[in-house]
Amino acid sequence: MATIPKSCDVLVIGGGPAGSSAATHLAQAGIDVVLLERSVFPRNQVGESLIPHIWKFTDMTGVSEKIGQEGFIAKAGGITVWNDKVHQIQFSDFGYTRPGMHVERDIFDAILLQHAVSCGARVFNEVAVKNAGFSDKQWPEIFYTDKRGHSNYDGVIQCRYVIDASGHSSFLANQFKVRQTISSEMNFLSLWGYFEGSLFVGVDRRSHPPEALATVKPVTFVMSFEDGWLWHIVLRGKTSVGLVVPTERTKGMDKQQREVFFKQTCARLPYLDKLLEPAKFIEGSLQFRPDYSYYSDTICGENYYCIGDAAAFVDPIFSHGVQNALYNAAAATLAIKESLKNEKHRLRYSQLCESRMQQFYGFSRALALGDFGSNGVNPDLVKNLMKSLPPLELELILVASEMTNRSENFRQMAKEAGVLGKFEESFFGRESERMGMLAL
Numbered sequence: 001m002a003t004i005p006k007s008c009d010v011l012v013i014g015g016g017p018a019g020s021s022a023a024t025h026l027a028q029a030g031i032d033v034v035l036l037e038r039s040v041f042p043r044n045q046v047g048e049s050l051i052p053h054i055w056k057f058t059d060m061t062g063v064s065e066k067i068g069q070e071g072f073i074a075k076a077g078g079i080t081v082w083n084d085k086v087h088q089i090q091f092s093d094f095g096y097t098r099p100g101m102h103v104e105r106d107i108f109d110a111i112l113l114q115h116a117v118s119c120g121a122r123v124f125n126e127v128a129v130k131n132a133g134f135s136d137k138q139w140p141e142i143f144y145t146d147k148r149g150h151s152n153y154d155g156v157i158q159c160r161y162v163i164d165a166s167g168h169s170s171f172l173a174n175q176f177k178v179r180q181t182i183s184s185e186m187n188f189l190s191l192w193g194y195f196e197g198s199l200f201v202g203v204d205r206r207s208h209p210p211e212a213l214a215t216v217k218p219v220t221f222v223m224s225f226e227d228g229w230l231w232h233i234v235l236r237g238k239t240s241v242g243l244v245v246p247t248e249r250t251k252g253m254d255k256q257q258r259e260v261f262f263k264q265t266c267a268r269l270p271y272l273d274k275l276l277e278p279a280k281f282i283e284g285s286l287q288f289r290p291d292y293s294y295y296s297d298t299i300c301g302e303n304y305y306c307i308g309d310a311a312a313f314v315d316p317i318f319s320h321g322v323q324n325a326l327y328n329a330a331a332a333t334l335a336i337k338e339s340l341k342n343e344k345h346r347l348r349y350s351q352l353c354e355s356r357m358q359q360f361y362g363f364s365r366a367l368a369l370g371d372f373g374s375n376g377v378n379p380d381l382v383k384n385l386m387k388s389l390p391p392l393e394l395e396l397i398l399v400a401s402e403m404t405n406r407s408e409n410f411r412q413m414a415k416e417a418g419v420l421g422k423f424e425e426s427f428f429g430r431e432s433e434r435m436g437m438l439a440l
Contacts, residue, residue: 001148004124004155008034010336011142011159012121013129013172015041018308018325019165020112023121024061025333031340033121034157036144038128041113042106046192046287048233048240049075049220049319050103052096053393057326063115067101070111073236074099076203076217078319079438080403081271082224086438087403090203094396100319102218102233124148129171132162132304140303161336162304165329168289170310173296182293188228188315189250191262192242193286198279199440200234207275207440210234222317224404225269229317232275238282241266244315247290259286274440295361300354302347305332312361315368318400324364331356359385366410367401383417394419 010026012019015037026033058064076099077090091100117123126147133141139158146153164172173179181187199207202216213234221232228245243265250258263281266272295312299305307328314320335353339346359381366382386394398420401410414420 002122002124004036004127004144004146004157005034005122006156007139007158008032008122009159009340010034010161010163011036011140011157012163012165013142014165014167014308014310015039015113015116015123015125016045016109016165016167016308016325017112017322018310018329019163020109020116020121021057021061021326021329022163022165022307022333023116023123024063024112024119025329026336027116027120028061029333029337031337034159035113035116035121035123036127036129036142036157037113037123037125038147040125042110044287045105045109046190046240046242046289047105047316047319047321048102048235049231049316050101050108050322051319052091052098052100053323054326055098057323057330060330061115062119063112066111066115067108070107072104072108073102073213073218073234075102076100076219078220078222078400078403079201079205080222080224081438082222082229082404086205088205088219089396089400089403091396094399095392099217100220102220102235104235129166130154132172132175134303137303160303161339163332163336164304164306164310165308165325167309168313170294170296170306172304172306173299173310176298178297178299180295180297182295187247188244188293189247189288189290190242190244191250191258191286191288192231192240193259193262194238194240194282195276195279196238196282198232198234198239198241199275199277200239201232201275201438201440205438209278210237220319221271221275222403223269223271229404230266230269230272231316232272239279241272241276244317250288255286255288258288262286271438271440295365298354299357300332300335300350302350305335305350305353307332307357311357312365314361314364317368317404318364320364320368324360327360328357355381366413367397379413379416383413386414386417386419 009032012023012035023035079088129144131143143156170179200218201221202208218234231242233240299311308325335349339349362377363382363385
């Protein structure tokens with residue numbers, strides 16, 4: 001069993017897409033990086049829908065070929081039924097030649113983590129970080145419990161920089177008391193589980209049996225209902241179904257009651273009931289996440305960076321989660337690499353990184369929730385990002401914002417940024433192509 005070293009240049013907490021990608025970037029630059037992950041991979045994780053934007057980041061770390069070899073399901077786009085209106089997006093309409101994907105996250109995340117190992121990162125699973133000490137600004141101390149083997153061992157490792165990629169536990173944000181839950185009127189939770197034998201929604205807006213995946217490209221299916229929304233994502237051998245509802249809807253329920261609520265809701269909702277009619281729920285697969293949307297006031301400091309879900313979590317209606325994680329990993333490691341070269345400017349590098357990552361989180365939150373000027377969204381940063389995006393990418397995002405009823409504030413920001421007018425023809429001239437009926 002490999003021994004955890006006493007020190008390293010960079011210590012990464014967590015081995016999900018954010019942490020593993022950060023470790024890969026650093027290892028490829030010849031930086032001594034250690035990653036501590038509390039779980040054994042592969043481990044269960046939700047978030048199976050990925051958009052084509054991720055490929056530019058996986059190309060940067062050199063893991064794209066390994067992902068392609070796994071043979072994940074390629075998706076053509078997305079279809080939403082929001083307030084009874086059917087709306088469709090196909091990635092190919094916006095210049096994307098590589099597909100989005102539906103992935104089993106346990107397998108996908110394991111590929112990224114193993115790639116980090118192959119690039120020279122030292123990865124230790126079953127090691128839980130307990131505390132971080134910053135009394136020595138030059139050498140922060142990370143206290144951990146090593147759960148490998150037959151007995152627990154408490155240890156400490158010193159590093160020059162800490163990257164917190166601990167996911168929803170938000171290790172440093174909670175320690176620093178900077179994590180904020182979004183306002184109560186937008187406070188949601190998620191319930192999700194898996195079904196065998198479900199029909200899936202194809203790019204042709206029809207339902208198909210699982211065996212048709214060989215000939216019909218699927219889409220991610222999203223639908224609003226009452227005061228929540230749902231996802232339906234076909235995978236290899238099973239289908240992920242999730243409900244996003246206000247926290248009050250399941251208040252006081254125990255695990256068994258939540259499962260009854262989940263099954264009954266899935267069975268009564270239009271479209272979803274037909275997709276699941278031939279399906280069987282995989283017993284024991286239901287999971288629950290109450291801390292669904294949050295942000296952090298501060299995510300970067302002189303010697304620490306919070307990335308991915310450790311910094312903030314955005315309603316995943318547009319599948320931004322993994323993209324955000326990979327973007328954060330690239331931004332944070334660039335700042336750290338420059339800081340290692342010139343440490344007297346490391347505070348400035350962290351401030352620049354903070355601005356860029358908060359901008360990206362704010363953009364995603366504004367798009368997903370229609371949030372504007374609150375809950376960690378800085379409108380000026382969002383508008384500046386809109387101005388800098390490539391035209392086709394911006395058009396795709398603006399069109400996506402029209403797929404739900406949350407777009408008014410987002411479009412207002414686009415108007416103020418001066419980028420909306422050039423796309424008015426896209427919105428209205430091609431709208432009939434995107435709208436339509438579903439034959440499920």
